[in-house]
Amino acid sequence: MVATPAPVRGPASMLTEKQLTALLSIEGDVQLKAAQLSMLCCEYRTNLTRVLLHYEPLMAPLRSITFAGLQKVKYIETQLTWLERVIVLQERRGGSKMLPPRELQAIENDLMINVRKEMQESYQQLDVTTKEELAVLRNYECPPKQALVTMAMAMRVRGEEDTRWSNVQVVLSENYFFTFFISRAQALLLRPLADDVLEELEVYCSSPDHAPEALALVSVPLAAIGRWLWAVRDHYRVKKIVLLPDPPITVDERRQMVKRLRNELQINKENMRSASEELNKLQEQAVRRTVEVRNEYDDTMCPLHDSFEKKTAEFIKVLEGKDVAAEEKVNEPRQEEEEEAEEAEL
Helix, strand or coil: CCCCCCCCCCCCCCCHHHHHEEEEEEEHHHHHHHHHHHHHHHHHHHHHHHHHHHHHHHHHHHHHHHHHCCCCCCCHHHHHHHHHHHHHHHHHHCCCCCHHHHHHHHHHHHHHHHHHHHHHHHHHHHCCCHHHHHHHCCCCCCCCHHHHHHHHHHHHHHCCCCCCHHHHHHCCCCHHHHHHHHHHHHHHHHCCCCCCHHHHHHHHCCCHHHHHHHCCCCCCCHHHHHHHHHHHHHHHHHHHCCCCCCCCCCHHHHHHHHHHHHHHHHHHHHHHHHHHHHHHHHHHHHHHHHEEEHHHHHHHHHHHHHHHHHHHHHHHHCCCCCCCCHHHHHHCCCCCCHHHHHHEEE
């Protein structure tokens, strides 16, 4: 059988003068405790914010160092892969400086596998952008900094000098974006990217604020455009790496390049490790301080919250015409028995 809950009683039709007096007294207590609880909550949030504001400026540079270092490490590792495979190719040909273009192209194609995959996924993400999401990004009156920087970088990669938001809004218009943006992006890969633009793109991608995951918190289409920019960066990185030196160089010269890159790779990893260790220490300090603040307020806020709930329950009971004092006398022996049982268990 399913138990039928008892109906909630409404306010008593007539309250005695004694009940009205008790009601007014309890109402004052409820309002006072609510005000105290609200004040403590505001104070608690303010102190938590102070902790975050103290540690965030210390942690942000370390996060940037770690993030930028990771981008450099990936670039150096790609360079090493290319050089080591070319060295093997040269050794097979008796140390010849001249190498067959077909075999070099095969190495380049291998390096491009992940890049092309990322590029296709960025196109798919751009393609599934909804009109509503695009309209939100386009209609910003005061665009967030991440939106301004990302779209300015996209305009530069597209070969446009005018990076004002009014021009960006034209590119983000529904008709242009869904008809021409992807096809234009694909056509851009057929020509070299200017060195100054490539340098700007490297700087852009070295910031954790411009990672697609961070951009997704601002706007879904912005994250798709950011992901495309990262894929473009990786594409031109490979193109730059496989560009053969003129005149051609020997195996020993390439080995020297490998040695220099390995030293650079080790230095970058050590810098990242140091920054990561310092960041972990600061994060642990921030967590400890947050717990300390929480514990300080729990000792005051928890009893106050319990008292507030108790007074609110008393107010409702008096409003229903119940005798609170009589109920407390009935419940006192039961509470004493429960407390004695708990002490016996301990």
